[in-house]
Amino acid sequence: MTPPKNTFDFINTLEQKGWLKKISEPVDPKLEITALSEPVMKAGGPALLFENVKGSEMPLAINLFGSSERMSLSLGVDNLDRISDRLRELMAMELPQGLWAKVMTALPKLKELSAFAPRTVKDAPCQEIILKDKEAFLDRLPILTCWPDDGGPFITLPQVITADPETGRQNVGMYRLQKYDARTTGMHWHRHKGGAAHYRKALSLGQKLPVSVALGGPPAATYTASAPLPPVLDEFMFTGFLMGKPLKVVKCVTNDLMVPAEADIVLEGYVDPAEPWRTEGPFGDHTGFYSLADEYPVFHLTAMTQRKNPVYPTTIVGRPPMEDLYLGMATERIFLPLLQMVLPDVVDYHMPAEGVFHNLVFVSIKKEYPGQAYKVLNALWGQGQMMFAKVIVIVDEHVNVRDPQEAWWEALNNIDPQRDVIFTKGPADALDHAAQMPWLHTKMGIDGTRKTPEEGFTRPWPDRIEMTPEIQNQALKKLKKWGLL
Structure with missing residues (x-):
């Protein structure tokens, strides 16, 4: 094309x-x-x-x-x-x-x-x-x-x-x-x-x-x-x-x-x-x-x-979603390889419309060692315009971060707020009207990954609820035949 x-x-x-x-x-x-x-x-x-x-x-x-x-x-x-x-x-x-x-x-x-x-x-x-x-x-x-x-x-x-x-x-x-x-x-x-x-x-x-x-x-x-x-x-x-x-x-x-x-x-x-x-x-x-x-x-x-x-x-801009949402989506997809050059830990990332690009970023990583989520958080805030990100949420690699509902569900199930949330200061986007000072604000990082014994978590970590694939496929066929899907 x-x-x-x-x-x-x-x-x-x-x-x-x-x-x-x-x-x-x-x-x-x-x-x-x-x-x-x-x-x-x-x-x-x-x-x-x-x-x-x-x-x-x-x-x-x-x-x-x-x-x-x-x-x-x-x-x-x-x-x-x-x-x-x-x-x-x-x-x-x-x-x-x-x-x-x-x-x-x-x-x-x-x-x-x-x-x-x-x-x-x-x-x-x-x-x-x-x-x-x-x-x-x-x-x-x-x-x-x-x-x-x-x-x-x-x-x-x-x-x-x-x-x-x-x-x-x-x-x-x-x-x-x-x-x-x-x-x-x-x-x-x-x-x-x-x-x-x-x-x-x-x-x-x-x-x-x-x-x-x-x-x-x-x-x-x-x-x-x-x-x-x-x-x-x-x-x-x-x-x-x-x-x-x-x-x-x-x-x-x-x-x-x-x-x-x-x-x-x-x-x-x-x-x-x-x-x-x-x-x-x-x-x-x-x-x-x-x-x-x-x-x-x-x-x-x-x-x-x-x-x-x-x-x-x-174009016009305003309360999302608007036309600029799709320009932002293009940036996400196109620049993922460049981000992965610097941070090979990153599997995918997404800036949902509600976050208007700089307020919220979901990031999935391949977690291999304790504290890795915090390493990625700090590295992301040092990358170009990612420095403006007000809230970054880190989740495990199996999470579809392009689906905000799934990303929030996983992260909120996995966090203890006092243990898994960090705050730091850095440059603010000029459009952040909530910042205490122009050009400078507080950022929040959330570690929504599965916690490990090496991170001090000693309780058993539960598995996701998922149906057996064979049974699920058979059920889907029947539901389509019955006109329910």
Whole structure:
């Protein structure tokens, strides 16, 4: 299966499969599109293409990634585990054991990965129309005001591209952009993100930081912007890996950044570290609560380039499940092999929707020695964005952590709270409104594994209740024959 090369390709394929609904009736980008889209998302409904958005000539696409099938299709596979398998094959080489930094340093050397380095082109669909200076203004875009108390309209599905001012190495992240006026937005990058690191370096050098924002293009590029890649792994190279071929990129018109050639729209501009920050937010966030207003840098638009007939891609977030659930599921499946490189103890992991990615993580391990659950807990809190995990629950390898009901049932049966729960402190996600201090909170680790005599447990440990497989299979056949299943 070939991944879609751009938004049009993706939409056409979704329509052929009956996974897309076109709406020609006029709709308002202020609140109405959210009110229309949220019930569809929560019901597992189709992608939506609003063809007549008030105030803009561009059609708007939403919920493109809003199911397991569409998420897989966007990356050219029938099952996301196929990508995990490809990563395991790519990593079929001996690597030094040790710290995460050592393993991550080895990543660019993995065989064949360099074959997916981005390929530069001179002529690109994203530059069929070029608007500079006063001709470039954000009012052309059907930017959504998602929720009643939002601080304004927000661009919610961007690929924000910056480069290290000293090395030139690019970073791509998904940071929301609040529209202030026709030529400026907020730049909501958290201090732990790659774009923020580039901003701090530009500040120390006393220079402006060029920024480009790509909208649409290959769905794999949109997904990659949301993925928690280690710093040494180039996002566009990883996009090429997902697509099975190099991503085509083109140099921007008003800065030297490279952007996906097949993007629908590209916003070019800069952030000036010498400029005072502006209030950004509130914003109805994926936690299901508003993230509070705060001060952030300002993005200035210098040019807008686009295809002749662009589609504006967007999403909404709120109380889960929403479309971003499926982007998170993709990250789980795709990055499991990388996590297992560092922690071979890990069998599987899952971040259920109720935990909104950073609040709850279930992890199954192959337990071989006393205290292993605590070793894994502490190691996980040291791995990239896993440092934000508020609650981690460790269970034995036979537990299906992708089924939260089973994982909780097993863990809660296996714990003595005083004995099996630990607390520690560490960095907090900026969206954790319950944290006692911004950026810092307490984390809880739960050892829900079977306890052993070596861990001081001397009582007999009971077995699970399970029916004899032969009898169960015979019973299932009879129940189906009787119409009871």
